[in-house]
Amino acid sequence: QKEVEQNSGPLSVPEGAIASLNCTYSDRGSQSFFWYRQYSGKSPELIMSIYSNGDKEDGRFTAQLNKASQYVSLLIRDSQPSDSATYLCAVKTGANNLFFGTGTRLTVIP
Protein backbone atom coordinates (compact mmCIF):
# COMPACT_ATOMS: atom_id res chain seq x y z
CA GLN A 1 0.00 0.00 0.00
CA LYS A 2 1.32 3.43 -0.95
CA GLU A 3 1.81 5.97 1.79
CA VAL A 4 -0.33 8.55 0.01
CA GLU A 5 -3.01 7.78 -2.54
CA GLN A 6 -4.76 10.11 -4.93
CA ASN A 7 -7.11 9.58 -7.81
CA SER A 8 -4.97 10.35 -10.85
CA GLY A 9 -7.92 11.79 -12.74
CA PRO A 10 -8.17 13.59 -14.99
CA LEU A 11 -10.83 15.58 -13.20
CA SER A 12 -12.72 18.00 -15.41
CA VAL A 13 -14.98 20.72 -14.05
CA PRO A 14 -16.65 23.68 -15.76
CA GLU A 15 -15.45 27.18 -15.00
CA GLY A 16 -17.09 28.54 -11.86
CA ALA A 17 -17.78 25.10 -10.37
CA ILE A 18 -16.27 23.57 -7.24
CA ALA A 19 -13.39 21.17 -7.81
CA SER A 20 -12.95 18.52 -5.13
CA LEU A 21 -9.63 16.71 -4.81
CA ASN A 22 -9.17 13.82 -2.43
CA CYS A 23 -6.25 12.10 -0.76
CA THR A 24 -5.88 9.22 1.69
CA TYR A 25 -2.83 8.28 3.68
CA SER A 26 -1.71 5.15 5.48
CA ASP A 27 0.33 6.35 8.48
CA ARG A 28 -2.11 7.12 11.26
CA GLY A 29 0.58 9.06 13.12
CA SER A 30 1.00 11.64 10.36
CA GLN A 31 0.74 15.19 11.60
CA SER A 32 1.35 17.54 8.68
CA PHE A 33 -0.53 17.67 5.40
CA PHE A 34 0.09 19.76 2.32
CA TRP A 35 -1.43 20.49 -1.05
CA TYR A 36 0.82 21.54 -3.93
CA ARG A 37 -0.06 22.71 -7.39
CA GLN A 38 2.21 21.76 -10.29
CA TYR A 39 1.82 23.21 -13.74
CA SER A 40 3.14 21.13 -16.60
CA GLY A 41 6.92 21.36 -16.79
CA LYS A 42 7.13 23.44 -13.63
CA SER A 43 8.03 22.78 -9.99
CA PRO A 44 5.40 22.22 -7.33
CA GLU A 45 4.22 25.24 -5.37
CA LEU A 46 2.66 25.03 -1.94
CA ILE A 47 -0.94 26.24 -1.83
CA MET A 48 -2.23 24.93 1.50
CA SER A 49 -1.00 23.26 4.65
CA ILE A 50 -3.19 21.80 7.37
CA TYR A 51 -2.27 20.29 10.71
CA SER A 52 -5.49 19.79 12.68
CA ASN A 53 -8.86 18.22 12.01
CA GLY A 54 -11.44 20.36 10.31
CA ASP A 55 -11.42 22.95 7.58
CA LYS A 56 -8.86 25.59 6.69
CA GLU A 57 -9.80 28.26 4.20
CA ASP A 58 -7.54 30.50 2.13
CA GLY A 59 -9.27 32.50 -0.55
CA ARG A 60 -10.93 30.11 -3.00
CA PHE A 61 -9.16 27.11 -1.48
CA THR A 62 -10.36 25.02 1.47
CA ALA A 63 -8.38 22.12 2.88
CA GLN A 64 -10.25 19.55 4.94
CA LEU A 65 -8.59 17.04 7.27
CA ASN A 66 -10.10 14.02 8.94
CA LYS A 67 -7.43 12.13 10.85
CA ALA A 68 -9.81 9.42 12.03
CA SER A 69 -10.57 8.54 8.42
CA GLN A 70 -7.01 9.32 7.27
CA TYR A 71 -8.39 11.58 4.62
CA VAL A 72 -7.47 15.04 3.41
CA SER A 73 -9.17 16.98 0.67
CA LEU A 74 -8.87 20.24 -1.23
CA LEU A 75 -11.85 22.20 -2.48
CA ILE A 76 -11.41 24.90 -5.10
CA ARG A 77 -14.38 27.22 -5.34
CA ASP A 78 -15.22 29.25 -8.43
CA SER A 79 -12.73 27.22 -10.47
CA GLN A 80 -10.84 29.14 -13.14
CA PRO A 81 -9.04 27.86 -16.24
CA SER A 82 -5.80 29.00 -14.57
CA ASP A 83 -6.44 26.38 -11.88
CA SER A 84 -5.83 23.66 -14.47
CA ALA A 85 -2.80 21.79 -13.14
CA THR A 86 -1.78 18.66 -11.30
CA TYR A 87 -2.52 18.82 -7.57
CA LEU A 88 -0.18 16.89 -5.31
CA CYS A 89 -1.09 15.79 -1.82
CA ALA A 90 1.84 15.40 0.59
CA VAL A 91 1.93 13.95 4.06
CA LYS A 92 4.71 14.27 6.58
CA THR A 93 5.33 11.13 8.58
CA GLY A 94 7.81 11.03 11.40
CA ALA A 95 10.17 13.94 11.67
CA ASN A 96 11.38 14.39 8.16
CA ASN A 97 9.96 12.27 5.43
CA LEU A 98 7.43 13.97 3.18
CA PHE A 99 5.49 11.48 1.08
CA PHE A 100 3.78 12.71 -2.07
CA GLY A 101 0.88 11.22 -3.93
CA THR A 102 1.12 10.84 -7.68
CA GLY A 103 -1.18 13.82 -8.17
CA THR A 104 -4.60 14.51 -9.62
CA ARG A 105 -4.77 16.31 -12.92
CA LEU A 106 -7.45 18.98 -12.93
CA THR A 107 -8.84 20.60 -16.05
CA VAL A 108 -11.18 23.59 -15.74
CA ILE A 109 -13.22 23.96 -18.89
CA PRO A 110 -14.02 27.55 -19.91
Place this chain on the structure above:
Amino acid sequence: GAGVSQSPSNKVTEKGKDVELRCDPISGHTALYWYRQSLGQGLEFLIYFQGNSAPDKSGLPSDRFSAERTGGSVSTLTIQRTQQEDSAVYLCASSYRLAGEETQYFGPGTRLLVL
Protein backbone atom coordinates in the same frame (compact mmCIF):
# COMPACT_ATOMS: atom_id res chain seq x y z
CA GLY B 1 14.20 37.89 -2.76
CA ALA B 2 15.84 35.05 -4.65
CA GLY B 3 14.16 31.68 -4.57
CA VAL B 4 15.71 28.23 -4.54
CA SER B 5 18.10 27.83 -7.44
CA GLN B 6 19.41 24.65 -8.99
CA SER B 7 22.11 23.92 -11.51
CA PRO B 8 22.44 22.72 -14.12
CA SER B 9 18.90 23.05 -15.41
CA ASN B 10 19.48 20.19 -17.82
CA LYS B 11 22.10 17.46 -17.85
CA VAL B 12 22.65 14.76 -20.44
CA THR B 13 25.18 12.12 -19.54
CA GLU B 14 26.30 8.70 -20.63
CA LYS B 15 25.55 5.59 -18.63
CA GLY B 16 28.29 4.93 -16.12
CA LYS B 17 29.37 8.55 -15.68
CA ASP B 18 29.09 10.44 -12.40
CA VAL B 19 26.97 13.60 -12.12
CA GLU B 20 26.73 16.38 -9.55
CA LEU B 21 23.60 18.43 -9.07
CA ARG B 22 23.65 21.63 -7.07
CA CYS B 23 21.02 23.35 -4.95
CA ASP B 24 21.18 26.85 -3.46
CA PRO B 25 18.42 27.17 -0.87
CA ILE B 26 16.74 30.36 0.20
CA SER B 27 18.93 32.21 2.66
CA GLY B 28 17.94 31.47 6.23
CA HIS B 29 16.05 28.28 5.47
CA THR B 30 17.41 25.58 7.73
CA ALA B 31 15.74 22.60 6.09
CA LEU B 32 16.63 21.27 2.65
CA TYR B 33 15.08 18.35 0.77
CA TRP B 34 16.00 16.48 -2.40
CA TYR B 35 13.32 14.69 -4.43
CA ARG B 36 13.15 13.15 -7.84
CA GLN B 37 10.21 13.02 -10.15
CA SER B 38 10.04 10.58 -13.00
CA LEU B 39 7.77 11.21 -15.97
CA GLY B 40 4.15 11.02 -14.89
CA GLN B 41 5.07 10.02 -11.36
CA GLY B 42 4.82 11.67 -7.99
CA LEU B 43 7.75 13.06 -6.09
CA GLU B 44 10.06 10.54 -4.49
CA PHE B 45 11.80 11.69 -1.32
CA LEU B 46 15.56 11.20 -1.41
CA ILE B 47 17.26 13.00 1.48
CA TYR B 48 16.59 15.68 4.09
CA PHE B 49 18.97 18.09 5.85
CA GLN B 50 18.01 20.07 8.93
CA GLY B 51 20.52 22.53 10.29
CA ASN B 52 23.59 20.76 11.61
CA SER B 53 21.79 17.51 12.36
CA ALA B 54 22.71 14.26 10.63
CA PRO B 55 20.79 14.03 7.36
CA ASP B 56 17.88 11.66 6.85
CA LYS B 57 19.11 9.49 3.98
CA SER B 58 16.29 6.98 4.15
CA GLY B 59 15.01 7.80 0.65
CA LEU B 60 18.24 7.32 -1.28
CA PRO B 61 17.56 4.46 -3.72
CA SER B 62 21.07 2.99 -3.73
CA ASP B 63 24.61 3.61 -2.54
CA ARG B 64 25.34 5.27 -5.86
CA PHE B 65 23.46 8.28 -4.53
CA SER B 66 24.94 10.64 -1.96
CA ALA B 67 24.42 14.22 -0.88
CA GLU B 68 26.10 16.76 1.25
CA ARG B 69 25.28 20.19 2.52
CA THR B 70 28.19 22.48 3.22
CA GLY B 71 27.96 25.18 5.84
CA GLY B 72 24.27 24.61 6.26
CA SER B 73 23.59 26.19 2.89
CA VAL B 74 24.47 24.85 -0.57
CA SER B 75 23.78 21.18 -1.20
CA THR B 76 25.18 18.81 -3.80
CA LEU B 77 23.54 15.56 -4.88
CA THR B 78 25.98 13.14 -6.49
CA ILE B 79 25.00 10.12 -8.56
CA GLN B 80 27.84 7.75 -9.32
CA ARG B 81 27.89 5.33 -12.24
CA THR B 82 24.61 6.65 -13.58
CA GLN B 83 22.04 4.24 -14.98
CA GLN B 84 19.25 4.92 -17.46
CA GLU B 85 16.66 4.51 -14.71
CA ASP B 86 18.23 7.52 -12.96
CA SER B 87 16.74 9.75 -15.67
CA ALA B 88 14.29 12.07 -13.94
CA VAL B 89 13.80 15.62 -12.74
CA TYR B 90 15.69 16.18 -9.51
CA LEU B 91 14.02 18.78 -7.33
CA CYS B 92 15.42 20.57 -4.34
CA ALA B 93 13.30 22.36 -1.78
CA SER B 94 14.11 24.47 1.25
CA SER B 95 11.78 25.35 4.03
CA TYR B 96 11.29 27.37 7.17
CA ARG B 97 8.99 26.88 10.11
CA LEU B 98 6.94 29.70 11.58
CA ALA B 99 4.38 29.38 14.33
CA GLY B 100 4.46 25.62 13.93
CA GLU B 101 3.75 25.73 10.22
CA GLU B 102 6.31 24.68 7.62
CA THR B 103 6.47 26.36 4.24
CA GLN B 104 8.47 24.60 1.55
CA TYR B 105 9.74 26.23 -1.62
CA PHE B 106 10.89 24.21 -4.61
CA GLY B 107 13.64 25.03 -7.04
CA PRO B 108 13.15 24.72 -10.80
CA GLY B 109 14.74 21.28 -10.89
CA THR B 110 17.50 19.61 -12.87
CA ARG B 111 16.38 17.43 -15.74
CA LEU B 112 18.76 14.51 -15.95
CA LEU B 113 18.88 12.25 -18.98
CA VAL B 114 21.13 9.21 -18.91
CA LEU B 115 21.78 7.77 -22.36
